[in-house]
Amino acid sequence: MTAPSTPPAGPTAAPAGRREGRADGVLEIDLAADAPRERDGEAPSGRRRGLARRDREVATHNGVVMNTITWRDRLRRDKTLLVMTLPAVGLLVLFAYVPMLGNVIAWQDYSPYIGIADSPFVGWDNFVRVFSNPQFLHAVGNTLLITGFQLVFFFPIPIMLALLLNSVVTPALRTSIQSIIYLPHFFSWVLVVTIFQQIFGGAGLVNRLLAQAGYTGFDLMTNPDTFLVLVTSQAVWKDAGWGIIIFLAALATVDPAHYEASAMDGAGRWRRMWHITLPAIRPTIILLLILRLGDALTVGFEQLILQRGAVGPGVAEVIDTYVYYQGVINGDWAFAAAAGLVKGVVSLLLVLGANKLAHVFGEDGVYRKS
């Protein structure tokens, strides 16, 4: 992501800017910024231009004026750096890129006994099966339902919590509260679901207390009607606290002089929040919204597969669990791979689209348009 023009950009951008010999503190070469340039597959000349620019950079960097630095020189200079990236690149190639190629079985009548090499190709048959399968469409519907519900009932909570916590002025108290509410993020889904089971389940704490008070009990864990609320509550309990960290960071970079000046001008605390605090965290909100939209088809896979048995696939079947059951459990590998590939491609398009949308609205988004 690129440096937003608002204060939150400050901290990390400055040193990197220094490195590039820039004074304005804007991070020039930036993690994700490189992606679209490569991906756009601009004319090769663009890439050559980039190379030439880098070479010039090197030349001035060493304080020596040279017309060309051959790649051989650069290889000699940078070979240790390349060696250092090798283990990670090797692991990614083997466990991320080879499986990408393995998706070829989505176009095959794949059988594990015959293998990828010898399984016959069947064209788009598997994809046709996927899209005409009511169970798959049902899983897509459930996925979007959960995503939408959580967008409304989960997404704003960390923002509100961050604003609330930011208003706690005693540093010791604020730090303690932060430490506590970050904690559940580091618990496993098994643990979170089990805790909910022990508290809201049929034999759980709440049920027992209700029964003692003379009310009829309920079992939140196995009730399909309330499942949407259940999974959202679990997600809130686990991750809403952690979600505030990024907003608190953005809030910490706001220049207090802004608040002071507006207070002098007679702005009350609500006006200050509306005109100073919210604009300061707007880029962060939009960034997270984009990331969430790009992840729209991914909804807590571990969380759902743990509870699919208890409430049934009617409400708990999402795309990922469907792929798992069709592929690993039922052995319809090619069909499941096709369904998974559809999800992967649509997710990629969603990220790119959401980012584009952010640019249209003048925000930085996940990466910068170069």
Next chain:
Amino acid sequence: MSISTDAGQGPLGRLDAVPVPAPERDARPSGGPRRPRRSKHRNAWEGRPTPIGQGAKIVILSVVVLAVLFPLYTVILTSFSTTADVNRSGGMVIIPGDLTIAAYQQILSGGIVTRAAGVSVFVTTVGTILSTIVSVMAAYGLSRPSSLGHRPILFVFLVTMFFGAGMIPTYLLVSNLGLIDSLWALILPGAVSAFNVLILRSFFMGIDPAITEAARIDGAGDFRILGRIVLPMSTAVVAVVALFYGVGYFNAFFNAMLYINDNTLWPLQLVLRSYVLQGVTLPGSGAGQVDVTTGAVTGLPVKMAIMVLAVVPILAVYPFVQRHFTKGVIFGAVKG
């Protein structure tokens, strides 16, 4: 980027590279006689909070904090409770009665839970060390944008953040590599997280190049610079990334469900799922029944003891790494 300049401030103290002056919360003008109870942390211009607002704030924050702490409290308490107390309360114990460690003796005296704890410790330790070393090296290797092949290599990492191969081809690959029922299947496929590499990389890029350049002129190679200069300056962010990896390895259950059929190789989370969540009685654990001879522990304290076992390592490491979160996470998160 030096990491020492905000010592003495909370994790939310500004990052040191921010050009704006820090909020001088303590340097308030001396409060006039009309406001004797002003907090020393509140700026003069902020005005006093209304009693209703202050009350609501206290209530909400208390509820939030209790919502996190209460479940932990009752789980831990139940795991130390006797059968009599569990029966009296009808389930989870809220009010402490007699305390006993019988449940822990039972699950740690051998059997499937003990073995699972060993598996989890092994996978987490080996995995975290491997992932952290590989990621630190990769991040350093990518920290100089002018180096040869920088852009394409960075691209290799970035693509994995936007497009995943999917579960089925990954499963088939692991299966074809013969890693089914091998603990390496729990480590290698997720060993490198591009996100963590980028967090480290952006921190390394923030280190003043004059420092590393000086070392290079003195004849230090890149491995030496990384080990002797860059790493000591980056302990906070490396600790956070190591925690992310460690928590990931320790908490994962689905990869074990996928790749490990032999239940003697199950990690703790999978045992927790099968025995505690789904209520399957695991062979040889002896749990689930009333044990008359050794102090009468029913299933519930044993179940809760397994849960505590599944959270203790996190509670143990958390306080030491927690204070570095803001720095470590912000580097990756806010900066992408």
